[in-house]
Amino acid sequence: SGPRGLVVRRSEESGHLLGFGNESHVPSTLQKIAARRLELAIRAPEPPSRQFDRIDVFEKLKRPPLAIAAEFKRASPSKGPIALEADVAEVAREYAAAGAALISVLTEPEWFRGSLDDMLAARRAVEGPDRPAILRKDFISVDIQIREAASFGADAALLIVACLGRSQLKSLVATCFDLGIEPLVEVHTREEMEVALESGARCFGINNRNLHTFELDMETTSRLAPMVPKEAVVASLSGVSTSSDLAENVDCVLVGESLMRATDKRRAVEELLSRSSTGGSSRRVATKVCGLTTPQDALEAARAGADLLGVVFAPASKRRVDSVKAREIVDTVRAFGERRRAWHPPEHDALRDRARALVEARGPLVVGVFQDQPLDEVLTLVAAAGVDLVQLHGQESAEYAAKLGPHIRVVHATQPYDRAACDLPNCVAVLVDSVDARGNRGGSGLSCDLDLVRDISADLETPVFLAGGIDADKLQDLPFVIGFDASSKLEISPGIKDLDKVHAFVKKAKTLVSSSSHLMLL
Numbered sequence: 001s002g003p004r005g006l007v008v009r010r011s012e013e014s015g016h017l018l019g020f021g022n023e024s025h026v027p028s029t030l031q032k033i034a035a036r037r038l039e040l041a042i043r044a045p046e047p048p049s050r051q052f053d054r055i056d057v058f059e060k061l062k063r064p065p066l067a068i069a070a071e072f073k074r075a076s077p078s079k080g081p082i083a084l085e086a087d088v089a090e091v092a093r094e095y096a097a098a099g100a101a102l103i104s105v106l107t108e109p110e111w112f113r114g115s116l117d118d119m120l121a122a123r124r125a126v127e128g129p130d131r132p133a134i135l136r137k138d139f140i141s142v143d144i145q146i147r148e149a150a151s152f153g154a155d156a157a158l159l160i161v162a163c164l165g166r167s168q169l170k171s172l173v174a175t176c177f178d179l180g181i182e183p184l185v186e187v188h189t190r191e192e193m194e195v196a197l198e199s200g201a202r203c204f205g206i207n208n209r210n211l212h213t214f215e216l217d218m219e220t221t222s223r224l225a226p227m228v229p230k231e232a233v234v235a236s237l238s239g240v241s242t243s244s245d246l247a248e249n250v251d252c253v254l255v256g257e258s259l260m261r262a263t264d265k266r267r268a269v270e271e272l273l274s275r276s277s278t279g280g281s282s283r284r285v286a287t288k289v290c291g292l293t294t295p296q297d298a299l300e301a302a303r304a305g306a307d308l309l310g311v312v313f314a315p316a317s318k319r320r321v322d323s324v325k326a327r328e329i330v331d332t333v334r335a336f337g338e339r340r341r342a343w344h345p346p347e348h349d350a351l352r353d354r355a356r357a358l359v360e361a362r363g364p365l366v367v368g369v370f371q372d373q374p375l376d377e378v379l380t381l382v383a384a385a386g387v388d389l390v391q392l393h394g395q396e397s398a399e400y401a402a403k404l405g406p407h408i409r410v411v412h413a414t415q416p417y418d419r420a421a422c423d424l425p426n427c428v429a430v431l432v433d434s435v436d437a438r439g440n441r442g443g444s445g446l447s448c449d450l451d452l453v454r455d456i457s458a459d460l461e462t463p464v465f466l467a468g469g470i471d472a473d474k475l476q477d478l479p480f481v482i483g484f485d486a487s488s489k490l491e492i493s494p495g496i497k498d499l500d501k502v503h504a505f506v507k508k509a510k511t512l513v514s515s516s517s518h519l520m521l522l
């Protein structure tokens, strides 16, 4: 039996729909949305006939070196609200001014909070011969949805193979061409690509996101792109936040969420367009929000853009969580990050390369914080909670740490510091924390002596995480700091975060990213 919520006509029609991505018999979100869209489309009135100047979408997307498709998306099923109140005309003008080749507008109302009126407003905001093309991003399965696209100013329309039969797709492609709309046919698997290639379309979108499970796999593009003939357009869709995420050997990259979250959208698009000029040398400052005790606060920190989220298992801590609560946090964060598995660090010989891999990991990642607990206890908690990595805050021996997975080693801003503890191959970063006069470690709210931190970093030949009394006001450009860890200064009371402070902290750290390109790794 096929997935429910779909009109499965004949098996050769829809073989590509069975078993790929959605193994369960419960309809996936994609199937629910597609079914709901069909239900509404059938009842929709015939759209008014309006004439628009159209542009050659194929030619626009084929222009070297790389076309950027910028998306207007207020919310999504995997991320929830992203930018509910965004002004579509304003955003469209910014995208156009930055040189986007295409603007994709979500027109689905319930899960994405979009509308045809949003698309019309975007189309009306961009004029002129070299304006960006407008794409209707929706779940299209009947012709009237393409007539609506034409009536509300689209030059192109998305057709998602994962919710269409073979001949249904062919007929929708033909309707598009009849109405002067360029079909962009979206796939996520080889089987879907085979169906797409026979559909008559000439623009293909490879979605890195599985729309059934919301799992992101950025390798999807490089796996499927070689199947497309050179003359056609290949676009890579989803999951791009910086130029280092851009796929090679595609004509176009479509970017949604990260642009919708960017305060300066024009600059964000321009940065993507000039990937070669900034390249690998630019340095970002990571953020870690520690001492989270609820899934709600963790989700808010993730939404703010934090890279690492810490949950504390140390028995003496006021912010201690049990494995059940930690698991809830991990599940929430992982769903937000569209990941199914824990992080597996790539192997590197040098600590600095491991640290860089950590801050560039597709997160946010959840860190379990421990302090001098029996190894068995740590291993049990890690397995039960499913945290991505561990942070060791006590005087754990090298022998002990070697038995763990990837971990962050905490050292204290004292001289001499515990250098040997940082030398393990599974140590992925070093975090320098303060000590108070009585020798109390962690959570004291005291700041570190920055000269000592610089010395430690120089000795380790790697930039470190800095903790101790950190909030937005404490952030500054420090070439020996790869990331900031904040906890007590972002709280209302122990374990309860002040979400405004969390947002301010992450936001400020992001401004350091762009202004600190002169700061290289040591």
Ligand SMILES: O=P(O)(O)OC[C@@H](O)[C@@H](O)c1c[nH]c2ccccc12
Pocket (backbone or CB within 6 Å): 071, 073, 137, 138, 160, 186, 207, 237, 238, 239, 240, 254, 255, 256, 257, 258
């Ligand atoms: O926000 P992201 O990760 O940059 O992804 C954008 C876009 O690819 C995504 O919104 C998308 C791709 N295909 C879709 C189909 C329907 C709805 C949405 C989509």
